[in-house]
Amino acid sequence: xxxxxxxxxxxxxxxxxxxxxxxxxxxxxxxxxxxxxxxxxxxxxxxxxxxxxxxxxxxxxxxxxxxxxxxxxxxxxxxxxxxxxxxxxxxxxxxxxx
Numbered sequence: 001x002x003x004x005x006x007x008x009x010x011x012x013x014x015x016x017x018x019x020x021x022x023x024x025x026x027x028x029x030x031x032x033x034x035x036x037x038x039x040x041x042x043x044x045x046x047x048x049x050x051x052x053x054x055x056x057x058x059x060x061x062x063x064x065x066x067x068x069x070x071x072x073x074x075x076x077x078x079x080x081x082x083x084x085x086x087x088x089x090x091x092x093x094x095x096x097x098x
Contacts, residue, residue: 002038003061003062004039004058004059004060004061005058005059005060005061005062005065005093006057006058006059006093006094006095006096007055007056007057007058007059007065007091007092007093007094008054008055008056008091008092008094009054009056009057009089009090009091009092010052010053010054010089010090010092011025011052011053011055011086011088011089012051012052012053012075012086012087012088012089013051013052013053013085013086013087014084014085014086014087015051015087017084017085017086018050018051018096020081021053021081021086022045022053023076023082024080024081024085025043025053025055025077026043027077027080028042028073028074029042030070030072031073031076031077032068033051034069034079035067035068035073036062036064037059037060037061037064037065037068038057038058038059038060038064038068039058039059039060040056040057040058041055041056041057042055042056042057042080043055044056051087052090083096085096
């Protein structure tokens, strides 16, 4: 089994906040791609529901991803978006089975 960690994070914007949230998420993508251990960090938007965004991530190791989650890029993102832009979110840590 590989040490590579795959993450999918689904974020639903609060009503009327999708455009502002997307702008800040793009900054987060740019910042995160510079971090140690980041192999892939891509942002997608649902074509049926424009309030839903999905991050697809790949990290060299779990500790490097954990560092990202506690690091400057995430802290700055959270400070920029403040309260109320995200209605709900889910982070899934995935293990490849085939």
